[in-house]
Amino acid sequence: xxxxxxxxxxxxxxxxxxxxxxxxxIDLGIEKQSFVSFVGPSGSGKTTMLNLIxxxxxxxxxxxxxxxxxxxxxxxxxxxxxxxxxxGFIFQNFNLLPVLTAYENVEYxxxxxxxxxxxxxxxxxxxxxxxxxxxxxxxxxxxxLSGGQKQRVAVAxxxxxxxxxxxxxxxxxxxxxxxxxxxxxxxxxxxKDFKTTFIFSTHDPKIVKEAEIIFTLEDGxxxxxxxxxxxxxxxxx
Amino acid sequence: xxxxxxxxIRNLLRYKRRTLMTSLLIIMGVVLVIVFSGVxxxxxxxxxxxxTDSMLGHLQVHKKGYVSSIDNLPLHxxxxxxxxxxxxxxxxxxxxxxxxxxxRIKFGAMLSNFKETTNIRLTxxxxxxxxxxxxxxxxxxxxxxxxxxxxxxxGKIILPENLATGLKIKAGDEVVLVANNKxxxxxxxxxxxxxxxESLLGPSGRDGFIHINDAKxxxxxxxxxxxxxxxRLKNPDNLNGVNKILAGELSKLINKQDxxxxxxxxxxxxxxxxxxxxxxxxxxxxVKIVLIAIVLISILNVMMMSVxxxxxxxxTISAIGTLPSKILWLFMAEGFSLGIISTIVGNxxxxxxxxxxxxxxxxxxxGRMKNILLETSIAPSDLISVSxxxxxxxxxxxxxxxxxxxxxxxxxxLRHV
Numbered sequence: 138x139x140x141x142x143x144x145x146x147x148x149x150x151x152x153x154x155x156x157x158x159x160x161x162x163i164d165l166g167i168e169k170q171s172f173v174s175f176v177g178p179s180g181s182g183k184t185t186m187l188n189l190i191x192x193x194x195x196x197x198x199x200x201x202x203x204x205x206x207x208x209x210x211x212x213x214x215x216x217x218x219x220x221x222x223x224x225g226f227i228f229q230n231f232n233l234l235p236v237l238t239a240y241e242n243v244e245y246x247x248x249x250x251x252x253x254x255x256x257x258x259x260x261x262x263x264x265x266x267x268x269x270x271x272x273x274x275x276x277x278x279x280x281x282l283s284g285g286q287k288q289r290v291a292v293a294x295x296x297x298x299x300x301x302x303x304x305x306x307x308x309x310x311x312x313x314x315x316x317x318x319x320x321x322x323x324x325x326x327x328x329k330d331f332k333t334t335f336i337f338s339t340h341d342p343k344i345v346k347e348a349e350i351i352f353t354l355e356d357g358x359x360x361x362x363x364x365x366x367x368x369x370x371x372x373x374x
Numbered sequence: 375x376x377x378x379x380x381x382x383i384r385n386l387l388r389y390k391r392r393t394l395m396t397s398l399l400i401i402m403g404v405v406l407v408i409v410f411s412g413v414x415x416x417x418x419x420x421x422x423x424x425x426t427d428s429m430l431g432h433l434q435v436h437k438k439g440y441v442s443s444i445d446n447l448p449l450h451x452x453x454x455x456x457x458x459x460x461x462x463x464x465x466x467x468x469x470x471x472x473x474x475x476x477x478r479i480k481f482g483a484m485l486s487n488f489k490e491t492t493n494i495r496l497t498x499x500x501x502x503x504x505x506x507x508x509x510x511x512x513x514x515x516x517x518x519x520x521x522x523x524x525x526x527x528x529g530k531i532i533l534p535e536n537l538a539t540g541l542k543i544k545a546g547d548e549v550v551l552v553a554n555n556k557x558x559x560x561x562x563x564x565x566x567x568x569x570x571x572e573s574l575l576g577p578s579g580r581d582g583f584i585h586i587n588d589a590k591x592x593x594x595x596x597x598x599x600x601x602x603x604x605x606r607l608k609n610p611d612n613l614n615g616v617n618k619i620l621a622g623e624l625s626k627l628i629n630k631q632d633x634x635x636x637x638x639x640x641x642x643x644x645x646x647x648x649x650x651x652x653x654x655x656x657x658x659x660x661v662k663i664v665l666i667a668i669v670l671i672s673i674l675n676v677m678m679m680s681v682x683x684x685x686x687x688x689x690t691i692s693a694i695g696t697l698p699s700k701i702l703w704l705f706m707a708e709g710f711s712l713g714i715i716s717t718i719v720g721n722x723x724x725x726x727x728x729x730x731x732x733x734x735x736x737x738x739x740x741g742r743m744k745n746i747l748l749e750t751s752i753a754p755s756d757l758i759s760v761s762x763x764x765x766x767x768x769x770x771x772x773x774x775x776x777x778x779x780x781x782x783x784x785x786x787x788l789r790h791v
Contacts, residue, residue, distance in 0.1 A: 193693055194785040213698055213783075221695020228788070232690040236384035248377045250695040294694070 138205055139166035140302060140334050141190050146199030148185050148357075159185040161357045163199070167336065167350070169301070172328050174348030175338040181354040183338035184306050190336065191224055191304045192216040204301055221250035225295030227305035227324075227337070231287040233279040239290045240266065240275035246298050265293040268330065269323055285316030292323055296331060303327075305337035309344050321347045378700070382707035385680070396676045397716045400764065403665040404720025405727060407760050410661045412728040412752040417738075418654045420746055421647060422610075427510035430641040431476065431604030432613055433620065435461060438629075438637045440601060441644070447482045447495065449556035452599040457627075457635055461603060464623045471608055471616045474506035478602040479589045483553035485533070485582075487541045494537065495580050496551070498589030501526045507606040514572045516545075525583075530568035532583040538570050545569055551584075555593040563592040613640055662763065669767040673709050677775035680708065688779050689787025702780035709772020710765065717764045721757055728752060 148160040160182045167173050175183040188194035189201050192208045193216075201209050204223050211219060220226075233242045243262045247253040253261070266272040269289040279287055288308060295303045305324065309317030321337075321344050328335045337348070345351055353361035386393045426432050436444075437451040453461065458477070465475050479498040484491050502523045505512060512522040515532060519525055526532055531551070533543060543549060545567050552562045565584065573581065589595070607616055617640055624636040642648035681688070692701060728750040736748040 188785050191693065193788070213781075217692060217695055217697050220693060221697075224695070226690075226693050228690065228693075230686075232686065234381075234687065234691070236381070236388050245691075246694050249691070249700055298695075 138202070140169045140171075140204060141165075141167040141336070142202040143189070144200045144202075146189060146196045146201060148182075148189065148194070149197040158357050160189070160196075163357075163359060165352065165359060165362075167334065169334055170328065170332050171334055172325060172347070172349040173334070173336045174345050174351045175336070175354055176340060176342075176345050176351055177354035178340060180356075182357040183340075183354055185357075186354065187304045187306050187336065187338055190302075191226060192219050221246065221298065223301050225298065225300035225303040225333075227288070227291050227295050227303060227308045229307040229310045231279070231284070231291050231311070233287055233290055233294070235279050238276050238278055239271055239282065239286075242279070242290055243293045243297050246294060251298055261297060262293075265297050266290075268296075268327065269293045283316070284312050285319060288312060288316075288320045289323060292320070292327060296327055296333065299331070300333060302334045302336065305335065307338055307340075309339060309341060314343065317341065317344055318347075378703050378707045379711060381704060382711045385684075385708055386711060389680070392676060392679070393712065396672045397712060397719070399672045400669050400713065400716035400768075401720040401723065403668040404717055404760060404764060405724040407658075407661050407665045408721065408724025408752055408757065409727050409731075409750075411658050411756055411760075412724070412750040413731065413748070414654050414658060415752070415756075416748060416750045418651050420749070422641070422651060424510065424746070425645055425647055426508075426606075426610065426641045428508050428514055429511070430644055431507050432607045432610055432641055433605040433617060434639050434641075434644060435603040435605065435620075435624065435636050436601065436639075438634050441637060441639060447480050447601075449481060449554075449593065449601065452479070452556070452595075452601045453603075453636075455598045458598055458600060460627055461624075461636065464620065465603075465605065467623075468616070468619065471612060471619070472605055473608045474503065474606045476500065476503040476507035476604045476606075477586065477600040478504075478604060479586060479593070479595075479600050480602055481553060481589065481593065483551045483592070485537070485541070486550045486552065487543050487547065488550070490541050491552075492537065492541065493580070494533075494551075494582050496531075496582050496584055496589070498584050498586040499526065500586050504583075504604075507604050516570045516572070519569075526568060526585050528585045528587050529565060530585070531565040531588075532569050532571050533567055534573050534580055534582055535570040536573060537580055537582075538567065543567055551592060553592050555595070557594075559594070561592055561594060563588060662760070665760070666763060666767050669713065669764050670771045673712055673768050673771040674774065676712070677705060677709050677772045678778075681705065681775045681779045684779075685782065685787050685790040688782050689784045689790065692782065692784040693788060698780040701782075702776045705776035705779045706769060706772050709768045709776070713765045713768025717761045720764075721761060725752070725757070 143163050143165050146160055146163040147158065150157045150159055175186055177183055185194065189196055190203060192211055196209050200207055208219060234245060237245060240262060243265060244258055247258045247261065263272060266275055269292050271286060271289050271293060274282060274286060282290065309320055312320060324335050325347055327333060339345055349364065351363040352359050437453050440448065440451045465472055476499055482493060482495055485494040505522050505525060512519050512525050515525060531549060547567045548564060549567060550562055550564050552560060554560055565588065607613060617638065621638050624638055625634050627635045629635050688701060731748065731750045737745045738748060739746065
């Protein structure tokens with residue numbers, strides 16, 4: 138079974154009296170250790186897709202499987218536990234906790250999510266901070282870091298619990314092109330080094346190229362699935 | 375838990391001014407309660423002390439029915455020899471809690487300076503027993519008392535100051551007491567004025583003192599008779615406990631009609647000042663309620679603001695797997711931290727203020743007792759209770775915002791800008 142599988146997933150939002158379909162009958166599968174991107178214009182359903190896979194939101198109909206588990210009927214607590222055990226998140230606005238240093242931001246999930254003892258924490262945090270090239274900036278607060286540096290810390294935070302899957306919603310949207318490329322390269326190398334599956338959304342064509350598999354979304358539907366340039370290209374409607 | 379509190383403190387420091395203002399408000403409330411409690415309780419205790427140590431004692435025993443007709447100072451309700459012995463046995467048996475007791479005969483008489491006559495209320499005592507029971511009585515007596523244990527000798531009388539002034543009587547003058555005994559016959563006794571005594575409760579006081587043996591002569595009492603026993607406890611804070619013990623033991627002594635021989639009253643039963651003391655307690659409770667309101671509203675306000683300002687952050691920590699219960703504790707810890715820190719600072723400032731009041735040597739008067747030093751103090755148990763109230767209310771007031779934060783859906787929280 139794929140790491141992520143969506144079967145006939147629909148997501149509707151109620152906006153006043155209007156019902157808006159953000160995703161329509163989506164079927165897809167994402168294999169382990171892949172580097173996947175969702176692309177599409179604003180409102181196409183990229184974030185909704187990531188939210189459903191990330192157990193942050195629930196589908197209106199259909200089934201979502203992540204790591205062989207049906208996640209659509211999770212309670213808030215079950216969803217939080219699942220996210221803490223299996224998923225990592227990278228956000229467009231970095232979403233680091235401003236009162237914590239880079240080190241403490243990476244430490245946060247180890248304490249608050251998995252309650253790992255202090256001795257083992259330090260080793261693990263430094264390992265990931267070194268991996269993202271932020272070990273020398275570990276004592277700085279988010280306000281003292283550049284956008285690219287913040288996102289590197291966010292990548293370390295997402296990986297520190299050794300998740301099977303990292304979800305990144307527009308991780309480069311708030312970065313200049315050079316920084317954006319560096320972050321994507323970092324994510325790519327992390328995917329290879331730690332054998333983690335990465336799914337990210339973007340609308341930046343230069344960034345999209347880095348993905349192995351690219352799903353194109355339009356009006357809540359997958360209109361295109363494209364493997365990396367070296368691989369086959371199939372058109373789906 | 376340590377990490378939760380570390381994060382809570384950091385979050386509080388993030389909005390320094392707001393935290394400082396809220397904290398100051400709580401500190402002021404705590405200081406207000408401590409200073410008000412310290413001063414008013416000390417004032418109340420001194421007032422009670424003045425009454426019990428110079429007049430009433432902590433407890434009083436009379437023959438059943440005496441207190442209801444106490445204004446008449448009846449002599450037919452005197453305790454006889456046998457009853458005094460029974461009472462004496464009970465008091466001696468409880469000498470681990472009773473410091474002293476004093477036998478008294480209270481009666482009314484006419485006082486004459488050979489020119490004018492007026493009525494007077496007299497308390498006849500054994501000076502040594504009375505001084506042990508009401509040690510501050512002698513403070514109210516004018517003149518030099520070199521031997522407080524013998525403040526009234528046989529053949530002498532201590533007169534209330536105002537009454538003596540009105541009759542132009544001074545120490546050394548001779549006066550005559552005329553009184554009815556319990557059989558109704560009138561007797562007279564000539565006495566020398568030993569000293570004058572200030573009335574505790576103001577100008578209307580008409581209480582004089584004579585030696586108990588003179589009262590027996592005047593009232594023609596054969597053998598041993600008294601109508602009041604004042605009791606001083608070793609620990610006045612134990613008043614209710616001792617009252618219960620003595621009441622239990624006294625109730626076992628019954629007369630031929632199967633009714634109790636004795637009645638026991640605390641000072642509060644016998645003095646209108648107990649109402650004032652109750653009002654002081656009520657005021658302290660009111661100040662505590664004000665403190666609770668301050669803590670409740672200020673922490674609720676600051677925590678609600680904190681939650682609304684950090685919606686996106688709540689979404690983030692929820693998304694990365696923080697359980698709702700931990701999010702609840704993160705916010706509760708902020709409220710608790712604010713309460714705990716403010717309480718500690720408030721306690722320190724409050725206690726220092728009380729110390730400063732003591733250093734300032736403030737004196738005041740109560741009735742005719744002048745120059746009473748205001749010695750403020752607060753019991754550690756009061757400090758603990760104030761602290762626990764603040765911390766508990768801090769927890770309660772941060773519960774609602776914390777619940778709100780913990781119940782936020784991450785998808786909506788992350789969408790929040």
